[in-house]
Amino acid sequence: MPKRLAKTDVVIVGMGAAGGVAALPLTNAGLKVIGLEAGGWLSPRDFAPDELRNESRNWPQSVQKAASEAPTVRATASDTAIQGGHPMMNAVGGTTMHYWAQSWRLNPWDFKVVSETKKRYGESRIPEDTTVEDWPFGYEELEPYYDKIEYTVGISGQAGNVQGKKNTAGNIFEGERKREYPMKPLRSSPFTDLMGNAAESLGWNPFQGPAAITTELFDGRPPCQYHGFCNKGGCHVKAKSSTAFTVIPKAVDTGNLEVVTFARVTRIVTDDSGRVTGVDYIKGSETFFQPADVVLLASYAYENVRLLQLSTSRAFPNGLANNAGQVGKHYMTHHQGAPVTALFDRDLHNWYGLPAQGVAIDEWADDNFDHSDLDFIGGANLWVHTDRKPMSAAKMSTFDETRNWGSDWKAFIMKNADRTNSSYIQKTTLPYEGNYLDLDPVVKDPLGFPVTRITARYRDNEKRIAAFSQEKMEQWYLEAGAIKIVKYGLGNVMGATTHAYGGTRMGLNSETNVVDEWGFAHEVPNLGILGASVMGSSGSRNPTLTVQALSWRTAEYLANNWRSIAG
């Protein structure tokens, strides 16, 4: 029997990007919150500028819970699912510790994929088999929350549309925002200048992307030092606005947040009336029951879905909040693959830099261009960035100039280590029938619980966007003077990813969605769900700022409606 602890107002499962943000409005409102976190605290001392540690040893993620429960993956229901990797972090701050920190708002179109497509191109242009729906609200509803996160967590960037006033130094396709970013964007570099100029000569509108990284003294944290160990590494000066260095300490300071580390939630407990009563968690070799009036699930998309599917009860025989059979459905990833790589005839000066220091092109994203004569909807954000490290530089493409070892190859990398660049192209990905998450019937985690099984593949719409955006990317590189180009394959299987969406989708229709427009389960009034698992469309840019804006909104709604939700 689990040991029963004293009751609290709210339990948050997972203190990452989403859970960390939610803690602040709740504790500010005076609610008592317990944050159960599977990992521990990390400090700047843990983030050595060490490529091998970040990239090959995957320290410390490789030894953690997420790695031991990596989902299995298959393309279709007739394939056998195979276990892959899982790059997420278990720590206070979650994956914001070692993420790239690109911090985008979605564009207005992403909230209205169905209605906007029908309006502009007609019903027939909605791809076959997709289950995509409009969000229950538009961009305007989320704008104040994007603003809150940008100013509370600390986001740097260049606005492109302040109250309708367009500025070509920023993204002219972005939705209208109330005000500028709190900090100027990360600085440009010789390489980003090169690419920016090339984009301009193509008539495109290049701009520095937004980042959860300081560019000036912000809230007591120093500005970015551009040393370039962001990728899979944490920041040695706390310039990266991880929740562990921003909202979580603030919430702790209220006296209302208790973070319990190395606490691994295994089950969400419900009573016969279908309300949540608390959660079971394991810490060390003991099991505890933590009672709470409200539970907020914030353990990343795969674990959010898995915990619901594991938490069967009399009221929910098919998994919690799953009487409509929607848990695990409408799963998507970003089609992040299919990069284009270029070789230049001069050094690019990228040894010091970071993935968030780059130039974006939004002309070919979302519905920012006319699709009348195209055979897909949506598009891709094109992104090139600085950041080069010796091990990965030596593993660069040989562009068919030499075999990939031996004397000629050595001469090749000696010359070209700083002369190549790979793009990061994020593409609209839609949810489809037949793409879903469930529990693997065979593979178990070390505690004996089944791991998540992903069944998903890209469809024609994604593949056509990939081919289209690769052409644009090639054009851009060539304009900048690239002498060789490699385009990588488009892929088919949607493997485990850092941008997992859906599985507990948000929407007004309780037959096709798990949570309502505020993030609370249609079937379980005191269970809130945080994270990209609630998102019904992927957009063509990284998810985390949207995840955080949604989390703040759900938490604020909970605080404002405490009595009715907590019961």
Place this chain on the structure above:
Amino acid sequence: MNKKNNRSGSGNNRKSDLLEESLINPSRRNLLKGVGLVGAAAVSTIATSHVIAADSANMNSNSNAIAPREALEALTAEEAETLAAICDCLIPSDEHGPGAREARAVHYIDKSLASHNSGARYNYSVGLNAINEFARKTRGKSFTELLLDQQNSILLAVQTNKVSGFIPNGSGFFNMLRSHTIDGTFCDPYYGGNQDFVGWDMLRYPGIRLGASEADVSAGASLPPNHQSAYDHSTYTKLADNSLTDTEGGNGYA
């Protein structure tokens, strides 16, 4: 237990070559550059008599000397020799400068097989053995005794899946080995490879910095290499004082 067997089994290997590889002084190593291990084998008798002298010489070591108490942590002696010959083919020491040998990629791989690459330990045993079996079958000699061209053609056959006996197959094993050799040549020297920063110098990488100014970035490869390991910064070591964490690595490094 396995380890012990491997150790005692090494008695009948040409242990002297390996000692020669690690104990020979730098200038001799330069002499051997490009000759391949055939040359190394030829001078192996010198090495044996070299051992005692080298032992004491290492005490007041120059930067290239190998620590006297340096064991093979995962590989057998024969495996380490075969691997050294392969690494020499992958990233050769040649007219363009030092390679995997000077970087001590084998030393790195051996250590890594006892830590973060331990999952690949068995694949190495099987794969290195397969390469030697193939060498003996097709050329009548073990891999290390072949001429450089012969070694290269065997590796090409492995890379293109023309040789069997690997996990998961020849190209899979080759790709892993290539990747580890690169890691060992270009990683932070803390891990036992990239000795004396030869890998970073090879790529004209000016070194890790805790901060990089716009001027540093503009200078690019003409920035003088600083030859520092991440762990030359006390912040990241066991000895650091926790109270220093917020100031160390702060703006002062910009």
